[in-house]
Amino acid sequence: MSTKPLTKTPTLKRSRVQAEDQDSNYDPSSENTGLSHLLHTDEGCLDDGFSYSLHNNKDHHDLAILDASADSQLRNALRLLPAKPQLDALIEAFFSNVNHHYNFIHPPAFIRQYVNWSCRTQQRCLQDLQLTTLIFMMCACVTQHLDLDSQTTLGIHLAQPPKDVSKAYHDAGTRLAEAIPAGSYHLINLQWKVLSICWFKGEAKFTEAWHTIGLAVQEAYELGLHKSRHKATQDIEVQIGRRAWRVLYCWNWQLSSILGRPFIMNDIDSEPELPDLKGSAPTPTLHTKLQYQLISSLAKRWQTPQNINSPSKVRDYKKMVEHHVSSFPAVFALSDPDTSKDIEWPWVVTHRYYVQTMAYFMILQPYKSYLLHPSTDLSVPEIQQLRAEAVECSLKTLQIATQWASRVSQGDGQFHLVVLCLFDTAAFLSMSLQRDQVKNFPQRIKVVVAVNEAVATLKELQAISRGAQSSYGLLCKILRKMDWNATNR
Numbered sequence: 001m002s003t004k005p006l007t008k009t010p011t012l013k014r015s016r017v018q019a020e021d022q023d024s025n026y027d028p029s030s031e032n033t034g035l036s037h038l039l040h041t042d043e044g045c046l047d048d049g050f051s052y053s054l055h056n057n058k059d060h061h062d063l064a065i066l067d068a069s070a071d072s073q074l075r076n077a078l079r080l081l082p083a084k085p086q087l088d089a090l091i092e093a094f095f096s097n098v099n100h101h102y103n104f105i106h107p108p109a110f111i112r113q114y115v116n117w118s119c120r121t122q123q124r125c126l127q128d129l130q131l132t133t134l135i136f137m138m139c140a141c142v143t144q145h146l147d148l149d150s151q152t153t154l155g156i157h158l159a160q161p162p163k164d165v166s167k168a169y170h171d172a173g174t175r176l177a178e179a180i181p182a183g184s185y186h187l188i189n190l191q192w193k194v195l196s197i198c199w200f201k202g203e204a205k206f207t208e209a210w211h212t213i214g215l216a217v218q219e220a221y222e223l224g225l226h227k228s229r230h231k232a233t234q235d236i237e238v239q240i241g242r243r244a245w246r247v248l249y250c251w252n253w254q255l256s257s258i259l260g261r262p263f264i265m266n267d268i269d270s271e272p273e274l275p276d277l278k279g280s281a282p283t284p285t286l287h288t289k290l291q292y293q294l295i296s297s298l299a300k301r302w303q304t305p306q307n308i309n310s311p312s313k314v315r316d317y318k319k320m321v322e323h324h325v326s327s328f329p330a331v332f333a334l335s336d337p338d339t340s341k342d343i344e345w346p347w348v349v350t351h352r353y354y355v356q357t358m359a360y361f362m363i364l365q366p367y368k369s370y371l372l373h374p375s376t377d378l379s380v381p382e383i384q385q386l387r388a389e390a391v392e393c394s395l396k397t398l399q400i401a402t403q404w405a406s407r408v409s410q411g412d413g414q415f416h417l418v419v420l421c422l423f424d425t426a427a428f429l430s431m432s433l434q435r436d437q438v439k440n441f442p443q444r445i446k447v448v449v450a451v452n453e454a455v456a457t458l459k460e461l462q463a464i465s466r467g468a469q470s471s472y473g474l475l476c477k478i479l480r481k482m483d484w485n486a487t488n489r
Contacts, residue, residue: 066124070179074129077176080168081135084118089156091135094142100284100347101354104244105138105191106236129180130188136173137195140166144202145415145464163466170199185222187241193219194244197251201416204423204467210255213248217265220245226266243285246292253295256304257365258424263303282329287351290332291358294324298362305365311386314366318389325359334359353404354417360397361421364390368428378435387432388442395443397425398450405457416467419458423471426454427478434482455479 066074081087091114099105117131146162158165173192180189193216200209220226225241252265298320302308308317330338331348332355342349367390370376377383401421429447441447455475461468479485 066126066129070129070181071124073176073179074124074132077132077136077172080172081132081139086157087135087139090139090142093156094138098138098141101350102194102243102247102288103285104194104240104247106240109236109240126181126184127186127188129176130184130186130192133173133177133180134188134192134195136169136176137192137199140170140173140199141195141202143169144199144466162464166199167203167466170196185219187223187237190216190219190223190225190241190244194247197248198416201251201420202465202467204416204419204470206255206258209251210259210261213252213255214264216244216248217252220248243288246288250288250291250295253299253304257306258420260306263299282331282345282348282351284347284351286329287332287355290324290328290355294321294362297324306369308366308370311370311382314370314386317366318363321359321363325355328355332356349407350404353400353407356400357397357404357417357421360393360400361417361425364393364397364425364428367393372428372431372435378437384440390432391429391442391447394425394429395446395450397421398429398454401425402453402457405461415465419461419465419468419471422454422458423475426451426475430479430482430484451479451484 082090095105095107099107113127113131114135117128117135120128143156143158143162143166146156146158151158151162160168174196177192193212197209197212197216200206200212220241223241225238225245249265252263255261256263298317301320302313302317305317308314325332325334331341332352334356337352337356367386371378371383371387371390378387398421401418405418405422429451433441433444433447455472458468458472458475462472
């Protein structure tokens with residue numbers, strides 16, 4: 001079956017490919033075969049399929065024919081996918097607008113699988129089951145936050161609201177995954193689980209995301225991704241797996257902080273130190289590496305922020321984050337960042353917002369847990385100074401998150417962090433303000449304005465995000481319960 005032409009996507013694709021050529025983790029020769037070329041060629045329709053397996057099974061387990069039950073479930077699921085031209089557009093949009101945030105799906109390897117999958121109409125195998133689940137999750141993520149303008153730009157035509165379409169894709173992928181035999185560990189399984197976590201975070205379903213992290217970590221361990229490997233011996237599949245591990249590690253830490261859950265992942269052994277970052281050009285995976293290294297350092301000392309239980313430790317934590325952030329390339333600087341390459345590298349704009357927002361958000365975590373603890377005496381001068389620091393950091397967090405929200409579009413794969421920061425930081429400020437019994441809350445007027453702006457931003461974002469919708473509703477409920485309008489007149 002030949003593939004019909006895609007609608008051209010005037011987004012991040014060209015610059016993304018150029019940027020990936022700069023990334024030392026990528027095999028430059030693999031990018032010579034462009035995404036569109038791979039989609040439009042019939043040469044990929046090979047009888048033996050394309051193996052993409054860390055464990056290199058010699059018994060061709062990935063190509064084992066499905067039993068009748070699994071085959072029936074797969075055929076039923078395939079009916080829920082859109083027509084081929086529309087599906088092609090969704091896949092193109094995923095690589096243009098989502099994957100470059102994480103790069104744990106290698107475009108040439110995936111597209112070869114995708115072409116083979118498209119050509120195969122009979123004798124479906126286990127890898128078809130796994131790959132179809134991954135495709136559903138890719139479609140779910142790329143349609144999760146699409147506004148009408150983005151749909152037109154991307155050549156995507158949805159018969160229902162994107163939020164509903166996205167949920168339907170995710171539900172279908174989840175049901176289909178139940179047919180994957182136990183013990184069929186595979187990099188593809190890890191990839192769809194990571195995308196499922198991303199989707200849950202975008203829906204503000206953090207508990208579900210936490211549980212899925214546990215499943216993904218189990219898959220990663222079975223694939224041996226936690227083991228130390230000499231960098232010179234790592235092929236692209238191992239590198240992709242390690243990227244997925246770094247993303248999981250960061251998300252595990254984030255959700256442990258938010259939910260007060262234990263940290264369940266180990267660090268990757270013998271990770272090499274990064275070279276001098278100030279003079280080096282950023283790559284699409286650099287922001288994840290930077291965050292991973294910082295969280296790794298923090299976790300070695302404190303595990304998670306809720307374990308920090310004194311003002312001195314809170315400040316030690318803050319200094320550690322600030323010192324690490326000060327070593328970042330100029331394009332990610334918190335103050336006066338270098339924006340000269342924004343047109344050449346459009347992906348770096350979103351990554352800058354991500355790094356800046358995450359830096360402030362990370363600094364704020366131990367302040368929140370300590371200051372909101374019932375036993376904390378807010379009348380103590382040292383604690384009041386700590387609160388003033390937390391308020392200043394919160395205002396910066398909301399400022400950068402609001403700026404980022406004004407630019408979010410086209411199914412941005414980092415959208416969940418915008419919503420999380422707006423909700424979580426505004427909730428912290430409002431609850432802190434409620435605890436102010438002596439009416440000496442620092443920057444009170446600015447705080448009230450910032451919280452109200454966060455509410456307004458979430459209200460606007462709920463049109464394209466179910467996560468923003470639920471976060472907006474919950475934040476409004478919190479504010480009503482404390483009689484926010486009357487309290488802050």
